Amino acid sequence: MNELIYTLTTYSFVRYALIVGVLIALCSSLLGVTLVLKRFSFIGDGLSHVAFGAMAVATVIGIADNMLFTMPVTIICAVLLLRTGQNTKIKGDAAVAMISVGSLALGYLLMNIFSTSSNLSGDVCSTLFGSTSILTLSVFEVWLCVALSIVVVVLFILFYNKIFAVTFDENFAKATGVHSEFYNLLIAVVIAVIIVLAMNLVGSLLISALVIFPALSAMRVFKSFKSVTICSACFSVVCALLGIIISVLFGTPVGSTIVAVDIVAFFLFWLIGIFAGGKAK
Amino acid sequence: MAQIICKNLSLGYDSNVIVKNLNFTVNSGDYLCIVGENGSGKSTLMRTLLSLQKSLFGELEFSDGLKPNEIGYLPQQTFVQRDFPASVFEIVLSGLCSKKGFKPFYSKEDKALALKNMKKMEIENLKNRCYRELSGGQQQRVLLARALCATSKALLLDEPVSGLDPMLTNQMYELIYNLNKKEKITIIMISHDIESALKYSTHILHIGKEIFFGTKQEYLNSNIVDGFLSNSKGGAQ
Ligand SMILES: Nc1ncnc2c1ncn2[C@@H]1O[C@H](COP(=O)(O)OP(=O)(O)OP(=O)(O)O)[C@@H](O)[C@H]1O
Numbered sequence A: 001m002n003e004l005i006y007t008l009t010t011y012s013f014v015r016y017a018l019i020v021g022v023l024i025a026l027c028s029s030l031l032g033v034t035l036v037l038k039r040f041s042f043i044g045d046g047l048s049h050v051a052f053g054a055m056a057v058a059t060v061i062g063i064a065d066n067m068l069f070t071m072p073v074t075i076i077c078a079v080l081l082l083r084t085g086q087n088t089k090i091k092g093d094a095a096v097a098m099i100s101v102g103s104l105a106l107g108y109l110l111m112n113i114f115s116t117s118s119n120l121s122g123d124v125c126s127t128l129f130g131s132t133s134i135l136t137l138s139v140f141e142v143w144l145c146v147a148l149s150i151v152v153v154v155l156f157i158l159f160y161n162k163i164f165a166v167t168f169d170e171n172f173a174k175a176t177g178v179h180s181e182f183y184n185l186l187i188a189v190v191i192a193v194i195i196v197l198a199m200n201l202v203g204s205l206l207i208s209a210l211v212i213f214p215a216l217s218a219m220r221v222f223k224s225f226k227s228v229t230i231c232s233a234c235f236s237v238v239c240a241l242l243g244i245i246i247s248v249l250f251g252t253p254v255g256s257t258i259v260a261v262d263i264v265a266f267f268l269f270w271l272i273g274i275f276a277g278g279k280a281k
Numbered sequence B: 001m002a003q004i005i006c007k008n009l010s011l012g013y014d015s016n017v018i019v020k021n022l023n024f025t026v027n028s029g030d031y032l033c034i035v036g037e038n039g040s041g042k043s044t045l046m047r048t049l050l051s052l053q054k055s056l057f058g059e060l061e062f063s064d065g066l067k068p069n070e071i072g073y074l075p076q077q078t079f080v081q082r083d084f085p086a087s088v089f090e091i092v093l094s095g096l097c098s099k100k101g102f103k104p105f106y107s108k109e110d111k112a113l114a115l116k117n118m119k120k121m122e123i124e125n126l127k128n129r130c131y132r133e134l135s136g137g138q139q140q141r142v143l144l145a146r147a148l149c150a151t152s153k154a155l156l157l158d159e160p161v162s163g164l165d166p167m168l169t170n171q172m173y174e175l176i177y178n179l180n181k182k183e184k185i186t187i188i189m190i191s192h193d194i195e196s197a198l199k200y201s202t203h204i205l206h207i208g209k210e211i212f213f214g215t216k217q218e219y220l221n222s223n224i225v226d227g228f229l230s231n232s233k234g235g236a237q
């Protein structure tokens, strides 16, 4: 405990990591419920690979701040993927798979050909699994992350009721005059933003975990949309905090530690769900 | 007063015409039953009325102060994921969503209205229950309460009693009939239950090889009904 307090007060990068980690965990869990329910989680997965490809391109071109390039590219891909997903004539999931695997491969290829770094596989590994990049955040990145997270949370609260209506029954919402296309677009853009942010935290391969685990865990125990949303937000924040602290104390990779905590907590919730469900009967 | 006017309407998907030259008028307070065989295009007509899809040809007009998004809707099948966490109250409230425009939250009045509609459907005791744990009949009522939140003028119901037992079916018909009589809500209902259709409705629209539109009495006097009734009896054997 003393060691923890010492680390926190001495090293600003640990504080940054905690702030950013908690915010990202919060944002991704808020939309996670909608994504899981709308069967959009595969889009999140695909987008994270796109973000990896974009990151590779940014590194090769030599853009100082990767996020300025990855963000727009990922947003555009999110919108495109959503379009193809809605068009029933093209197989939505096939398109997602194509784009995601394609950008993964191209990203690695580009990094391999053009990289000036001596430790290529280390670089790739850290982009995929996030290893230590969250501990090397610049002040600018921290502020960008804080600002974007606030935007995401505010948007989510403002549109909470609309998002529920569109998620629960899109046809009814459309028939009664809710602009469901607009909200789908909004959801897609916000996912893209979250994914690019979360890449710093857990790396592109593990983002889906951050989106899916809180929602699925909360759904084991709670039965209304509101309680599930609130529970998954708390779940995600607590797990992220625990994960980061553990990884700082024991020197484990941040991303996979957070996901490991998520998995443990999921089984806990699963057991609670079974126990509570059994008692209700 | 005419609320919905269809002139020479053709329905279908892409270039595939399913129904041609549909002409009918719905006045406020009418109880219109749409009957016809499976696949004759009843649900397609309803989706067109709700502007969920475009008509291929012809005119569809809303008048008498009815805006296209003021129609309540009970779909033939509501595809809700098995594990969707949603309380009954949340779902009924979501019927008010489009009326709120850009206002983000529901007011006290909205919640009171939702509760009132739940009372009408006799589901106020289910308020905090989880939707997916309800029986089919209870679920239908929840969706009907939601539809009532979306409108005070016209309700479109696509086979509202499919899958309900005879008792619940009759209850459902009575509920709908009361809405029509007491609240003067226009009802447009798709039904395969021709006897109940004839019992409650004021007008009939028959879609099929022959298209018929008229009052219940005119329908009973026409020869379409004979063919349809004997056909459906033949089909039951
Ligand atoms: N999305 C679609 N794309 C193309 N054709 C469709 C589509 N949906 C329905 N159809 C076709 O349109 C025709 C009418 O379908 P519709 O669902 O309107 O029938 P219905 O009268 O409601 O039948 P039921 O009594 O079984 O509900 C059918 O032949 C069907 O095959």
Ligand SMILES: [Mg+2]
Pocket: B042, B043, B044, B076, B158
């Ligand atoms: Mg139908």
